[in-house]
Amino acid sequence: MDYLKVQREGARTPNQPLQSQKGIVSKELEALRDALRQFAADRDWDQFHSPKNLASALSVEAAELLEHFQWLTEEQSKGLSSEAKLRVADEMADVLVYLVRLADKLDVNLIDIARSKIARNAEKYPVDKARGSAKKYTDL
Amino acid sequence: MDYLKVQREGARTPNQPLQSQKGIVSKELEALRDALRQFAADRDWDQFHSPKNLASALSVEAAELLEHFQWLTEEQSKGLSSEAKLRVADEMADVLVYLVRLADKLDVNLIDIARSKIARNAEKYPVDKARGSAKKYTDL
Amino acid sequence: MDYLKVQREGARTPNQPLQSQKGIVSKELEALRDALRQFAADRDWDQFHSPKNLASALSVEAAELLEHFQWLTEEQSKGLSSEAKLRVADEMADVLVYLVRLADKLDVNLIDIARSKIARNAEKYPVDKARGSAKKYTDL
Amino acid sequence: MDYLKVQREGARTPNQPLQSQKGIVSKELEALRDALRQFAADRDWDQFHSPKNLASALSVEAAELLEHFQWLTEEQSKGLSSEAKLRVADEMADVLVYLVRLADKLDVNLIDIARSKIARNAEKYPVDKARGSAKKYTDL
Numbered sequence: 001m002d003y004l005k006v007q008r009e010g011a012r013t014p015n016q017p018l019q020s021q022k023g024i025v026s027k028e029l030e031a032l033r034d035a036l037r038q039f040a041a042d043r044d045w046d047q048f049h050s051p052k053n054l055a056s057a058l059s060v061e062a063a064e065l066l067e068h069f070q071w072l073t074e075e076q077s078k079g080l081s082s083e084a085k086l087r088v089a090d091e092m093a094d095v096l097v098y099l100v101r102l103a104d105k106l107d108v109n110l111i112d113i114a115r116s117k118i119a120r121n122a123e124k125y126p127v128d129k130a131r132g133s134a135k136k137y138t139d140l
Numbered sequence: 141m142d143y144l145k146v147q148r149e150g151a152r153t154p155n156q157p158l159q160s161q162k163g164i165v166s167k168e169l170e171a172l173r174d175a176l177r178q179f180a181a182d183r184d185w186d187q188f189h190s191p192k193n194l195a196s197a198l199s200v201e202a203a204e205l206l207e208h209f210q211w212l213t214e215e216q217s218k219g220l221s222s223e224a225k226l227r228v229a230d231e232m233a234d235v236l237v238y239l240v241r242l243a244d245k246l247d248v249n250l251i252d253i254a255r256s257k258i259a260r261n262a263e264k265y266p267v268d269k270a271r272g273s274a275k276k277y278t279d280l
Numbered sequence: 281m282d283y284l285k286v287q288r289e290g291a292r293t294p295n296q297p298l299q300s301q302k303g304i305v306s307k308e309l310e311a312l313r314d315a316l317r318q319f320a321a322d323r324d325w326d327q328f329h330s331p332k333n334l335a336s337a338l339s340v341e342a343a344e345l346l347e348h349f350q351w352l353t354e355e356q357s358k359g360l361s362s363e364a365k366l367r368v369a370d371e372m373a374d375v376l377v378y379l380v381r382l383a384d385k386l387d388v389n390l391i392d393i394a395r396s397k398i399a400r401n402a403e404k405y406p407v408d409k410a411r412g413s414a415k416k417y418t419d420l
Numbered sequence: 421m422d423y424l425k426v427q428r429e430g431a432r433t434p435n436q437p438l439q440s441q442k443g444i445v446s447k448e449l450e451a452l453r454d455a456l457r458q459f460a461a462d463r464d465w466d467q468f469h470s471p472k473n474l475a476s477a478l479s480v481e482a483a484e485l486l487e488h489f490q491w492l493t494e495e496q497s498k499g500l501s502s503e504a505k506l507r508v509a510d511e512m513a514d515v516l517v518y519l520v521r522l523a524d525k526l527d528v529n530l531i532d533i534a535r536s537k538i539a540r541n542a543e544k545y546p547v548d549k550a551r552g553s554a555k556k557y558t559d560l
Binding site: 024025026027028029032035036039042043044045047048050051052053055056058059061062063065066068069072073074075076077078080085088089090092093094095096097099100102103105106108110111113114115116117118121122125127130131132134 | 240
């Protein structure tokens with residue numbers, strides 16, 4: 001994990017961007033980022049897109065996604081109709097859009113941080129202890 | 141998958157939320173998806189990962205992201221310290237992880253739906269009407 | 281307060297969401313409101329308590345409440361241990377605290393609006409149509 | 421705080437309800453609770469009202485409340501129009517409704533837990549240290 005290595009080496013200056021310089025890049029996510037930049041610039045919406053507001057919007061969209069599932073059983077949630085799935089996918093798109101936009105504003109490399117997080121979770125939840133358990137790692 | 145069938149048959153109506161027939165793929169997101177599949181399989185966690193539960197978890201992580209901003213002014217949110225940014229990025233990683241996992245379970249192509257959403261938003265928020273306004277499209 | 285003025289003048293339309301002219305008051309909720317006012321004044325925290333920030337905080341606490349349930353089955357959620365119930369109750373307290381604080385800032389009578397909401401929901405979800413169905417009223 | 425006293429004395433049995441028997445009661449909240457019980461019974465909705473589902477619904481309503489504020493500045497959020505305030509109050513009603521319903525299902529006394537929480541927060545945030553600071557108590 002380059003990301004963890006950077007931390008361990010203490011090589012960050014206070015204003016250094018979070019991502020590693022060489023991090024792994026998804027050109028498709030970069031294309032989304034660029035489309036969203038253009039979208040906001042065309043509408044003069046950057047004034048509304050503070051990280052605080054984007055985090056609110058992301059949270060609201062995540063709740064709208066959850067709304068589709070709130071009265072379903074878990075089993076029902078596994079067998080959505082194609083129509084329901086389209087509505088759910090629509091909310092997922094909103095979540096991704098705000099996540100990419102926030103990552104752009106904060107100069108965060110989404111792929112790098114997710115890879116790093118999975119690696120750290122693998123340490124926090126060792127296979128032998130976590131197997132079949134929904135407990136939080138602090139309770140394992 | 142009825143959902144994919146609809147796509148293949150090109151049977152979409154004018155409100156079709158999804159876009160391409162063949163789908164644009166981010167191999168980096170696919171690698172995350174595969175890593176998360178393995179992570180869950182190793183721990184026998186698929187039993188907990190119903191779409192309903194994943195949507196809850198995604199929403200919880202989005203709120204944990206928001207928590208970092210809740211008492212900041214918008215200006216302060218634009219000037220996070222590198223330490224605060226690391227904590228924020230950590231929550232963003234959790235959001236992406238659950239989003240990718242949910243997309244896997246529902247067989248949703250994240251890049252496609254986000255591209256499609258941006259295209260539809262461009263229609264809902266025409267540049268001339270939306271310029272500089274935070275109004276919802278229904279109020280434009 | 282325009283809002284109260286509207287109430288006093290009886291100028292409501294058929295969609296009026298609020299109910300009584302004089303308002304039903306819970307003296308226990310008023311005591312909470314007063315304790316929270318004092319708490320904030322003592323700490324000079326009113327500067328942070330804009331309605332926008334309080335709505336964020338309320339949403340974050342609601343998600344922390346949800347977190348306790350996210351990996352439980354519905355059945356498990358009905359049989360919480362007393363220890364788990366204490367943790368859950370703790371998050372519920374946070375939700376109520378921010379709700380009361382926001383109601384104070386916006387001069388909203390919580391009891392009145394909840395009574396009014398139940399009355400309107402009774403119209404939106406007629407017993408004969410809604411019986412045993414989790415559908416949204418627009419789909420009944 | 422009777423609530424804390426009960427904890428300290430270790431007088432709880434594993435299945436003992438959370439609230440103190442003598443707790444402070446708001447008869448207006450009890451009237452809401454009873455109205456909601458009747459509402460659910462009339463529609464055979466208890467089957468959907470597991471604590472897990474109610475916590476989801478509460479979280480979704482809190483996000484709908486937040487949605488009204490997401491693009492506003494803090495100053496704007498302090499000066500809502502009476503029309504906007506009615507819409508906001510409507511979402512606050514939903515939050516209270518689900519909170520009361522969940523408290524009923526879990527046998528939690530909302531007034532008691534909120535009073536207890538305020539008392540504990542007063543200890544966590546001593547006036548001299550917390551004055552004018554938005555820091556979390558762990559960072560004071």
